[in-house]
Amino acid sequence: MELLAPAGSLPAVKAALEHGADAIYIGLKDDTNARHFAGLNFNQDKIKQAANLIQQQHKHLHVAINTFAHPGQHKRWQYAVDQAVDIGAKALIIADIALLDYAANRYPNAELHLSVQASATSAPAIEFYRNNFGVKRVVLPRVLSMHQVKQLSRTTDVELEVFAYGSLCIMAEGRCYLSSYMTGESPNTTGACSPAKYVEWQEQGDILESRLNNVVIDRYSPDENAGYPTLCKGRFQVADNTYHAIEEPTSLNTLELLPELKQCNIKAVKIEGRQRSPAYIAQVTKVWRQALDAVNQTNYQVEQAWQQSLANLSEGKQTTLGALHKSWQ
Amino acid sequence: MQFSLGAIQYYWPKDQVEAFYQQAATSQAEHIYLGETVCSKRRELKMKDWLKLAQELTQAGKQVVISTMALLEAPSEISVLKRYCDNGDFIIEANDISAVQILSQQQLPFVCGQSINIYNASSLNYMRKLGMMRWVVPVELGHDWLQQLKQDYINQFGDIDFDIELMAYGHLPLAFSARCFTARSEDRAKDDCSLCCIKYPEGRETLSQDGQVLFVLNGIQTQSGKCSNLINDLPNMHGLIDIIRISPQIEGTFEVLNQFVQQQQNPTKHQLTQLQTNGYWHNIAGMLAQQ
Numbered sequence: 001m002e003l004l005a006p007a008g009s010l011p012a013v014k015a016a017l018e019h020g021a022d023a024i025y026i027g028l029k030d031d032t033n034a035r036h037f038a039g040l041n042f043n044q045d046k047i048k049q050a051a052n053l054i055q056q057q058h059k060h061l062h063v064a065i066n067t068f069a070h071p072g073q074h075k076r077w078q079y080a081v082d083q084a085v086d087i088g089a090k091a092l093i094i095a096d097i098a099l100l101d102y103a104a105n106r107y108p109n110a111e112l113h114l115s116v117q118a119s120a121t122s123a124p125a126i127e128f129y130r131n132n133f134g135v136k137r138v139v140l141p142r143v144l145s146m147h148q149v150k151q152l153s154r155t156t157d158v159e160l161e162v163f164a165y166g167s168l169c170i171m172a173e174g175r176c177y178l179s180s181y182m183t184g185e186s187p188n189t190t191g192a193c194s195p196a197k198y199v200e201w202q203e204q205g206d207i208l209e210s211r212l213n214n215v216v217i218d219r220y221s222p223d224e225n226a227g228y229p230t231l232c233k234g235r236f237q238v239a240d241n242t243y244h245a246i247e248e249p250t251s252l253n254t255l256e257l258l259p260e261l262k263q264c265n266i267k268a269v270k271i272e273g274r275q276r277s278p279a280y281i282a283q284v285t286k287v288w289r290q291a292l293d294a295v296n297q298t299n300y301q302v303e304q305a306w307q308q309s310l311a312n313l314s315e316g317k318q319t320t321l322g323a324l325h326k327s328w329q
Numbered sequence: 330m331q332f333s334l335g336a337i338q339y340y341w342p343k344d345q346v347e348a349f350y351q352q353a354a355t356s357q358a359e360h361i362y363l364g365e366t367v368c369s370k371r372r373e374l375k376m377k378d379w380l381k382l383a384q385e386l387t388q389a390g391k392q393v394v395i396s397t398m399a400l401l402e403a404p405s406e407i408s409v410l411k412r413y414c415d416n417g418d419f420i421i422e423a424n425d426i427s428a429v430q431i432l433s434q435q436q437l438p439f440v441c442g443q444s445i446n447i448y449n450a451s452s453l454n455y456m457r458k459l460g461m462m463r464w465v466v467p468v469e470l471g472h473d474w475l476q477q478l479k480q481d482y483i484n485q486f487g488d489i490d491f492d493i494e495l496m497a498y499g500h501l502p503l504a505f506s507a508r509c510f511t512a513r514s515e516d517r518a519k520d521d522c523s524l525c526c527i528k529y530p531e532g533r534e535t536l537s538q539d540g541q542v543l544f545v546l547n548g549i550q551t552q553s554g555k556c557s558n559l560i561n562d563l564p565n566m567h568g569l570i571d572i573i574r575i576s577p578q579i580e581g582t583f584e585v586l587n588q589f590v591q592q593q594q595n596p597t598k599h600q601l602t603q604l605q606t607n608g609y610w611h612n613i614a615g616m617l618a619q620q
Contacts (some may be wrong), residue, residue, distance in 0.1 A: 021452055071477035098451030118446070120426065122401045128430035132455075143507035148402050155404075171551070172400050175444055176504040178544075180469045181615035184608070188446065189469065213614060216537040232504075236543060237536040239516045242522035245535050245546065246510060322505035329519040 002268035015282035020289030023060035051087040060090040066115035107280040117174035139230030159267035166272025250318035333360035336396035340526035354389035402503040404547040433459040477570035499576025500552040510546040555606040
């Protein structure tokens with residue numbers, strides 16, 4: 001199993017390499033990828049430097065071009081593919097049918113990975129992308145149970161990649177418009193969910209209130225940790241109850257499922273978080289490197305120190321198996 | 330422009346569904362979509378019941394499309410999807426790429442549903458080549474996006490030889506999850522949901538802590554809290570949209586349909602309520618309304 005780490009800057013690339021990533025995925029400094037945040041990602045010059053660093057160490061570079069091309073602007077998305085091929089990326093991570101078609105025709109030898117944003121959750125969906133565009137790998141959305149992942153792996157020989165750790169997107173990725181409903185900007189259209197420019201914090205007496213585009217996402221009393229107002233992780237009111245109606249602030253952590261993931265031939269485990277700091281990426285990559293090395297030996301056991309280390313880095317300091325574990329659903 | 334009734338998004342008792350379609354049979358909608366699109370556990374109507382309704386509505390002069398699930402996870406759900414695709418009589422609305430795969434392999438025409446990610450002319454043309462005969466616009470695309478997309482299509486691929494349909498009234502389907510939010514709202518696990526959706530024929534309203542209506546929870550689907558209403562925008566849809574979709578609500582659907590038909594013949598300004606929105610169409614946040 002390959003350890004695929006995120007990076008949003010050159011220091012993050014270095015941190016991932018230093019701590020044992022087999023491959024690193026990055027995006028260009030524009031809205032062609034789904035982590036289009038200010039101060040993040042790689043311009044033309046930086047992406048070449050990243051490619052050099054990664055290739056010098058004989059590791060793999062994946063480039064995410066996983067938003068959907070806007071009308072009248074398809075050349076910009078195509079140019080992103082051209083650039084990625086030009087710097088020798090091992091794989092292109094794409095969601096848009098138009099762009100998959102372009103990449104498959106223009107660069108028949110390019111390795112195409114189907115982005116999670118394409119939301120392929122079934123055998124025929126995977127078959128669609130393989131038949132039409134020769135997709136070699138599919139990144140599975142975080143909506144499948146472990147049992148369903150196993151069933152899928154039995155029915156396809158397309159490589160499967162799963163999210164192993166990081167922020168938990170609980171909707172079928174690429175098919176969630178909650179962010180554009182609230183702000184006008186969504187992962188599909190602008191490469192951002194709950195964009196920071198819409199975030200406001202207000203203190204009202206003892207209470208700290210987070211808002212997104214003037215909508216109250218949560219209110220925190222002094223003894224609570226306030227989290228980033230990702231709109232699906234707020235406390236809302238349904239009938240008489242105020243609670244995390246959609247999801248709690250929590251991170252995905254699949255360390256304990258590693259043997260099962262290995263057994264069903266998962267090709268790569270992916271760490272979420274291109275927006276994270278180099279220090280975060282260093283720590284997470286380090287833990288997962290140790291876990292992956294351990295899973296290749298008998299008697300794999302999740303070490304307490306790994307869990308502790310990851311819990312400290314997690315949203316709301318808690319982790320979950322998410323949809324992989326049936327009871328979460 | 331023609332009018333359609335989208336598939337019922339909620340879980341209604343069987344007699345309520347049948348009563349609804351009795352009214353639909355004599356309504357002004359030319360196109361009727363039938364079937365379960367949200368959760369495979371909702372089985373008040375079985376496949377044979379849906380097909381029977383489809384036949385009756387066809388006999389009443391309606392163009393019927395069978396709509397299919399948006400989020401497919403289990404192999405059993407794919408088996409059901411295949412059986413619908415093999416029905417032999419009715420066109421299928423594909424709400425997931427799985428259905429496009431199954432239908433295009435059999436060279437069957439299909440409607441490309443709104444939860445398939447088509448954002449540009451090349452993707453749309455790809456679907457056209459695979460057999461798409463109608464395209465339902467994804468919910469987050471507005472007037473300007475659509476206009477530019479159509480222009481691109483004409484420039485690159487020539488005439489548009491398929492229909493374009495837009496959901497112009499109803500709670501917008503915004504997201505699908507593995508988790509059932511209705512079960513969660515009752516503190517139940519999904520596996521032990523007791524099909525509690527049936528108690529909420531309009532879903533469960535979800536408010537912010539200061540009382541703003543945000544979402545409607547409908548099983549694994551999250552909908553817009555506000556009801557999209559593009560009635561005032563009908564005049565600027567001419568030449569862009571061929572079919573106007575009304576999404577069924579438990580009350581008032583046919584009154585709304587009549588208002589839309591009326592609006593087409595004789596446009597008048599309608600005041601949107603506080604709980605209605607048209608933001609996406611006007612290229613602003615979906616929850617906002619431009620009066």
